[in-house]
Amino acid sequence: MRAMKPTRNLMLVLCPTLVLGFLYYSSGRLHLQVWGQKSQVDADNSVFVGHVAVYDKQGFLLKLDVKLPLELQYKYGNLSKGECRPGYSEAKMTSIYPKFARPAPMFLDPNFKRLSKIGSFSPPFGIKTQEKIIDIILAETKNYGLGPELDSLSCKRCIIVGNGGILSNKSLGSKIDEYDVVVRLNEAPVSGFEKDVGSKTTMRITYPEGAIQKIERYEKSSLFVISAFKPPDIKWFRQMVFKERLRGTEGFWKSVARSVPREPEHMRILNPFFIQEAAFRFIGLPHNNGLMGRGNIPTLGTVAITMALHNCDEVAVAGFGYDMSTPHAPLHYYEKLRMSAIKESWTHNIAKEKEFLRKLVMAGVIHDLTNGI
Template sequence: MFLDPNFKRLSKISNYLPPFGVRTQEKIIDHILQATKSYSLGSELDRLSCKKCIIIGNGGILFNKSLGSQIDQYDVVVRLNEAPVAGFEKDVGSKTTMRITYPEGAIQRPERYEKSSLFVLSAFKLMDFKWLRHMVFKEKLRSMEGFWKSVARVVPREPEDIRILNPYFIQEAAFKFIGLPHNNGVMGKGNIPTLGTVAITMALHNCDEVAVAGFGYDMNTPHAPLHYYEKLMMSAIKETVLLKQTPCDWCVLMVFNSVRMFSVKLHRVLVPRGKDGSDVEDKGFEFEALLGSVCVFTSESSILSMCCCILWLEALNINSSTVYYNLLVYSLS
């Protein structure tokens, strides 16, 4: 899940530059890890035989849904960037196990940091590791060069509460699951996955049960909040822009009128060809929602990023033609 002192042995990341690997950054990462001295979720969570994790997106569809108590029941609650908790506990819960972010997305007001959570860097560029070194060693950040917006100058966490996310999750989310352009493993336009997709990828590798909440946009309600914590409305953005910017714009989920949790049965559709049936035509996937919920996939509707996650699971080298996943999805209106 996180980098530890043996990270240089990981061939899948040693040959790539950030964000897909650690090449050229080995010394600075070593320096950081010598200070943090902690590389896991913690002994209590590590001992769990079945980890239930939930990834909390920042979408306005969380607003006024009163999911907080359900969210807090999960073993691992993952939040992204600077999305606040205080004042929104009823909808987003009060528990934070880790907050995954990068310099430009990190909370800039020290008083807003949760005292008991892990600060996890998802590095997207070379400067991100240098920034983290300053945060770990409490050094003054003298220059903003290399950042695309203002960044946090202080992270009020002790070194042992700071982690570096394994960049393999960025690599896998981009190339293996979503199918973004590889570009020889070099960061370029159109091949960087969102932080939410990276977090979901990480959870699928490390948790026994994965849930998401707060992903997706309700384009049919122009006065709905874009994010649960701010006043900017959906009317401020255009649907066409959203569709073009979403990696899985071909896979969308109709937003339901109520909150539902459901498991998904996913199977390939293989149609026999030829008289002996030895040859088959792969028709792709069919989806069947279990537990009485209805899952409707169309080509035009509000986008719920979680549907991408369902398709990604096929990339996990599972040989069975019919697969059941304990993937819980919050579908919110």
């Protein structure tokens, strides 16, 4: 019996060491967060080790539960049907992505240099090297929000309207117009398509190559918002704000608008933090030392959704999603291009982006009116 004692002591030391080593290795690979005990593997491959919530490498919960915690169920359960739910998207987002922090201004204002997260990066992920020209632009626009009426709302319902052909013949126009903030992208037209896409436009987010070129196609009133992906975009925007003759078109991959029929007070610069966060934190695109590179730029639609998550209480989308299994389906709702026209993008990673958006839909963070994601 005495001969066995050293062996038993050795086992008492080795077993806890092996267990701790396994847990350390697993936590590094699976991102574990303890909240109880008991082990199980669910049908959707989400793992709970001793009621340990498992997150993917981006920090999203693998088991996407659409249910809110009981206290939030009670909070929102007492609201009337259809009433705006304050903080709803934030609550849902935080439940699947605990690292989410809501405060992030929609547009740049004169205090933009205080935003440390964008100060270290050049466009598209920040404002480095562009500070002086941004100061000049903001001094001219003088306005940095959505406008007094919308800024004063205690609860905002926002919808991002994509340009997908999936919007055709859905008759969602009146539903889209019910939202407080309607965001449209690039040159997607409204006139003639109101039945499917609505007639209301709060803001149109674009970049030089995507901006409407025919002045008569602009809405009578909306905010013109630049999302700058490269330094020439800021230079172009300055000329649009000051109504200057367009000089120098180097650095653009196709023709750009030569004028924008908006007064400076109706023009904004989108906070580039949303491009940075969507790319590196939400989707997990290559960092490339903070420079634009192959497959590390999110699409404008995902950037707009990221913006809405930080600034809206409820977020919906419509017109998102490309179904490559239907090559003859319309690519956009406003033209005859077919799905087969999509080529592999040098700048975007559509597959990884769709994976991120699907997480948001599955968890109820955003509502997809056209069920394309």
